[in-house]
Amino acid sequence: xxxxxRLPRVCWQVLKYMLLLAYLAVTTFPLIWLxxxxxxxxxxxxxxxxxxPKSINLDNYTKIWMSGRFPRYYLNSILVxxxxxxxxxxxxxxxxxxxxxxRFRMREVLFYFFLAGMMIPVQVTLIPNFVMLRSLKLxxxxxxxxxxxxxxxxxxxxxxxxxxxxxxxxxxEEAARIDGCSRPGIxxxxxxxxxxxxVATIVIYNFFTVWNELIFALTFINNPKYRTIPLGLMxxxxxxxxxxxxxxxxxxxxxxxxxxxxxxxxRQIISGLTAGAVKG
Amino acid sequence: xxxxxxxxxRNVTIIAFLALPLIIYAVLVALPIFQxxxxxxxxxxxxxxxxxxxxxGNYAQMLRDTVFWQSLRNNVLLVxxxxxxxxxxxxxxxxxxxxxxxxxxxxxxxxFSPQILSAVATGYMFYYVYxxxxxxxxxxxxxxxxxxxxxxxxxxxxxxxxAVLFVISWRHIGFYMVLFxxxxxxxxxxxLEAARIDGCDGKRLxxxxxVPLISGTIRTAAVLAIxxxxxxxxxxxxxxxxxxxxxxxxxxxxxxxxxxxxxxxxYGAALAFTLFVVAFALSLTFNVLxxxxxxxxxxxx
Numbered sequence: 001x002x003x004x005x006r007l008p009r010v011c012w013q014v015l016k017y018m019l020l021l022a023y024l025a026v027t028t029f030p031l032i033w034l035x036x037x038x039x040x041x042x043x044x045x046x047x048x049x050x051x052x053p054k055s056i057n058l059d060n061y062t063k064i065w066m067s068g069r070f071p072r073y074y075l076n077s078i079l080v081x082x083x084x085x086x087x088x089x090x091x092x093x094x095x096x097x098x099x100x101x102x103r104f105r106m107r108e109v110l111f112y113f114f115l116a117g118m119m120i121p122v123q124v125t126l127i128p129n130f131v132m133l134r135s136l137k138l139x140x141x142x143x144x145x146x147x148x149x150x151x152x153x154x155x156x157x158x159x160x161x162x163x164x165x166x167x168x169x170x171x172x173e174e175a176a177r178i179d180g181c182s183r184p185g186i187x188x189x190x191x192x193x194x195x196x197x198x199v200a201t202i203v204i205y206n207f208f209t210v211w212n213e214l215i216f217a218l219t220f221i222n223n224p225k226y227r228t229i230p231l232g233l234m235x236x237x238x239x240x241x242x243x244x245x246x247x248x249x250x251x252x253x254x255x256x257x258x259x260x261x262x263x264x265x266x267r268q269i270i271s272g273l274t275a276g277a278v279k280g
Numbered sequence: 281x282x283x284x285x286x287x288x289x290r291n292v293t294i295i296a297f298l299a300l301p302l303i304i305y306a307v308l309v310a311l312p313i314f315q316x317x318x319x320x321x322x323x324x325x326x327x328x329x330x331x332x333x334x335x336x337g338n339y340a341q342m343l344r345d346t347v348f349w350q351s352l353r354n355n356v357l358l359v360x361x362x363x364x365x366x367x368x369x370x371x372x373x374x375x376x377x378x379x380x381x382x383x384x385x386x387x388x389x390x391x392f393s394p395q396i397l398s399a400v401a402t403g404y405m406f407y408y409v410y411x412x413x414x415x416x417x418x419x420x421x422x423x424x425x426x427x428x429x430x431x432x433x434x435x436x437x438x439x440x441x442x443a444v445l446f447v448i449s450w451r452h453i454g455f456y457m458v459l460f461x462x463x464x465x466x467x468x469x470x471x472l473e474a475a476r477i478d479g480c481d482g483k484r485l486x487x488x489x490x491v492p493l494i495s496g497t498i499r500t501a502a503v504l505a506i507x508x509x510x511x512x513x514x515x516x517x518x519x520x521x522x523x524x525x526x527x528x529x530x531x532x533x534x535x536x537x538x539x540x541x542x543x544x545x546x547y548g549a550a551l552a553f554t555l556f557v558v559a560f561a562l563s564l565t566f567n568v569l570x571x572x573x574x575x576x577x578x579x580x581x
Binding site for chain 2: 020131
């Protein structure tokens, strides 16, 4: 009686792992292939796109990192992402607090006005923002990226912050108020420390969105001085089209640091990214 | 006295905390929608003064433009393809990964990882996977004796779109899988236990118990996939630029070319506004219909 039931169970386990390993191969093989190809010389790549490199040759990496452009792309990305994320975090915690804690006329109207932003595709704002930034002489500058990034990060972040503040009991705040604490004081000393998990979510979500953003940067930036990593890669591929070994090293240089960070903080990153996307 | 009353702690806080975010958001997100609509009523190269008012002429042109219809068709294909090739595999993977399993965390982390890479880096990686002479795919086909299948994937009228669609799914399946895993883990253990005692297992357990119980999350995932597909831009732009000859054109890439390559900004604005109306209407409808059931599931992650 037991036997015919056990056999399918084992089969099921094997099948399960086979499916998982098959999908694992689909997910990782392109990345692994890219990685080991980035150590090959161009003749090696021409010989076989498949074969492992004959030696660990770091020339491709020294070439692209010493050219000075790649470090510049990284610095630009770090600067733009940091300022944008700080801006989003500051504005959305403040706005979220006001929406959650202070009753005023127009409160819900304004809140829904912000929420509507989650349903607006960036493309519809591209032409007017281009025209505006051009007339302000802001094309080819950091603010040309940072301002739209902050603006588009606000709706979902304000939503997340408000719903989080709504869950915090009012009594905590009242105690502070009786002690003579002002509203900004309560916000800073009481509410913000309690809101750390929600702040982590919006920081992670917006960081990845901004770090990988393409369309605004593509439209508003032309000067190599301000190129972020995505734009830098486009430029790089355009320039070295035939020299795959450099391009592979450049792609790995763009991906690997992020992947390393990801594998160390995967829990927080996965939940931050999914929470952000689902609410958005 | 009156001024002091208006400028109390409460009002000052409202103004100080809301003014800047409101201005930035209004100027860069909300107002441009109206401006885009206004631009769409002109024939305009983006530089000269806005003088040549043509009413709805750009929209009339759009309806006659075969490339617009082609790109819209591709967007619809993208919607259908995303729903079919992203959600079911994501559900299967999520079911496989819930419950006790050696290496569960590793699989979950790895399957999600394409989601964190930029579309640009991913797009170029696959551009070289599909590359005709040195690419991984053709090398693989040759080595297993399928040399006859070798082709220039992204330059091929029939294969360009499917090739890019595959990459889009490759990128997003892990994301939906994580959503479904959270939802499945949110199902009370007693329910699954009861179903098992009733002799329900394997395929039947998934189909008759798990899927109905996570239907809220499935709906949310479908909404994300649909709305995301309507405004899709990045990977297509990197891999094919909508080519060859518009074979993989989407409304967003076509709008971008019209506006910023050809400087038909009035026409580009009309395309952008159309994109906005479709995306906004769809999101609004779905948001009202689904009422965001997934939050509690995500909160438990």
